[in-house]
Amino acid sequence: MKYISKIKVLILSIFFLGACTGDFEEINIDENLPTTANSGTLLPSTIFDGLNPHLNLQFELTNQLMQYKVYRNNNQSDRYDLVSGAAIFDGFWEAAYKVMLDNNESIVYAQENGLNAYEAAAKILNAFYGASLTELWIDVPFSEASKGVSASIQPAYDKQEDVYAKVLMLLEEANTLLAADTKGFVMKGDILFGGDVMKWRKMANSLHLRYLLRLSNQGSINASTKINAIVSNPSTYPIIDSNDEAAIYDFSGVEPNSSDFSLKTALSGLSPSARFVSVLDGVDASDDADDDPRLPFFATKPPAAPNGPFVGVLSGTTREEAQGTGGNAELYASQFTSKFQENRGLLDFVFISNAEVQFILAEARLKNWITTSTSKSYYETGIAANLAYWNITMPVDFLTRADVVWDDTLDTLMNQKWIAMFFNNTLEAWGDNKRTGLPNLIPGPLATTVTGGLIPTRAFYPTLEQSVNSANYSAASSSIGGDKITSKHWYQN
Numbered sequence: 001m002k003y004i005s006k007i008k009v010l011i012l013s014i015f016f017l018g019a020c021t022g023d024f025e026e027i028n029i030d031e032n033l034p035t036t037a038n039s040g041t042l043l044p045s046t047i048f049d050g051l052n053p054h055l056n057l058q059f060e061l062t063n064q065l066m067q068y069k070v071y072r073n074n075n076q077s078d079r080y081d082l083v084s085g086a087a088i089f090d091g092f093w094e095a096a097y098k099v100m101l102d103n104n105e106s107i108v109y110a111q112e113n114g115l116n117a118y119e120a121a122a123k124i125l126n127a128f129y130g131a132s133l134t135e136l137w138i139d140v141p142f143s144e145a146s147k148g149v150s151a152s153i154q155p156a157y158d159k160q161e162d163v164y165a166k167v168l169m170l171l172e173e174a175n176t177l178l179a180a181d182t183k184g185f186v187m188k189g190d191i192l193f194g195g196d197v198m199k200w201r202k203m204a205n206s207l208h209l210r211y212l213l214r215l216s217n218q219g220s221i222n223a224s225t226k227i228n229a230i231v232s233n234p235s236t237y238p239i240i241d242s243n244d245e246a247a248i249y250d251f252s253g254v255e256p257n258s259s260d261f262s263l264k265t266a267l268s269g270l271s272p273s274a275r276f277v278s279v280l281d282g283v284d285a286s287d288d289a290d291d292d293p294r295l296p297f298f299a300t301k302p303p304a305a306p307n308g309p310f311v312g313v314l315s316g317t318t319r320e321e322a323q324g325t326g327g328n329a330e331l332y333a334s335q336f337t338s339k340f341q342e343n344r345g346l347l348d349f350v351f352i353s354n355a356e357v358q359f360i361l362a363e364a365r366l367k368n369w370i371t372t373s374t375s376k377s378y379y380e381t382g383i384a385a386n387l388a389y390w391n392i393t394m395p396v397d398f399l400t401r402a403d404v405v406w407d408d409t410l411d412t413l414m415n416q417k418w419i420a421m422f423f424n425n426t427l428e429a430w431g432d433n434k435r436t437g438l439p440n441l442i443p444g445p446l447a448t449t450v451t452g453g454l455i456p457t458r459a460f461y462p463t464l465e466q467s468v469n470s471a472n473y474s475a476a477s478s479s480i481g482g483d484k485i486t487s488k489h490w491y492q493n
Helices: 004-021 039-048 051-065 082-112 116-137 160-179 197-214 223-231 274-280 294-298 319-323 354-366 375-389 410-420 426-436 463-468 470-479
Strands: 069-071 247-249 270-272 349-352
Touching (some): 039 116, 051 349, 082 463, 197 354, 274 294
16 A cells, blocks of 8 residues: 555655666656556545554453453453553554544545546445544544644644543434545545445434444434434435445455454453353353353353353453452453454454344334344344344344343343443543443552542643653643543543
8 A cells, every 4th residue: 555655755765766766767667557646546544543552442451341351360451450451552542643644635535536436435434433433532622633744743632521422423424425425435445344335324424323322422413313314214324234234344364454353362351241251141150051142252162161051251350359269260260262363354443233233223222222233132132133143043042031131221231231341442431431430340459549439531642742742742631631541531421
């Protein structure tokens, strides 16, 4: 991929070399390589380049905070010591802004050449990364960030409500552009949907639903009205309604097109959390027959007791306590399966899944914001969609089991949505938890000393920002009550 900045350097280099090499440039031209960047050459990188930094962020932060997994030997994130993960968080900050920079360059080119599909795709991706950034840090640079060579290296921070307003606007604009599109992805480059304009449109509107729901506690947004407008007008606002339409990047498993997760060696030191196991282990932990079929797909029985129950490890404890399960957690606690490393193409990157959309609709229907179908139907479709995503056969009685059956409560809905988010963008599960307090996660004992018994709501701002953009960093920190990992988001009650 050739980025604008690299191309400018290349062009200057060729110019100066040409002054002293005569016709050198004429006999060394590779006609298969572009000399100018356009929306088609930029799109693959803007789709791909942020994926692994995002996955690494999930691996090191949200998978622990949302109590999916526990480190038995190195539990900084489990005990909310987020300083130790700064490099991971900083890496995502850098990658997200680089992607948005390239998207902004693509938007300019697309507008100049009447390429609606490329402009819309760039705006959708900018909306996704803008929302991810504010979910991690609350107030972040957005309106002044990623503007290219003319931009300041000291951009002001946008307040979270303004970031989300821009995110919603970008998604609305993208849907409008795609509805009027007549050319499609004529320059190729669409490695996400293979040039399918309708799938991009459904991605935009489905993300729109996600972020409206995220902001629904803020009355000024009037989220319920807009959600109803989208759902009740499928011709104007088509949304994802099958797994085949989901916004999912499929890693091939062949370098460089593979997930960093598949390269992780730390899986051998991980166990599913006690909370995760308890939810998936059915009503009777000693009876495998009522286990959620996803539990043996994700985890193994303890090596020392392969015929016993699954055993999770308590989140937020000391390393000694985490290791203390049965006297030796290596033997007496469940482990994660190695299938994601053995099959490096098994794990995808999920922008938004069909299961998540169905759970969004279930909540909207439960709250009577929409009148289509029933909350029960959407809920059950969401569960089925997640099982199908993993190619797991649903037991015939699964939806009627005591711990799964629909009971018209948000608690049951959010429990199943939380399960479905595992390996499916756990950053969004974190956002749901901050919005609803569900699922009910009990912080471990170390939380009392680190966060006063609270689950972290954000990461620390990148260290580089404190030195390079110190004035704006200080203003943003002050605005959110300090650069603390428990600062409250604007959308939280």
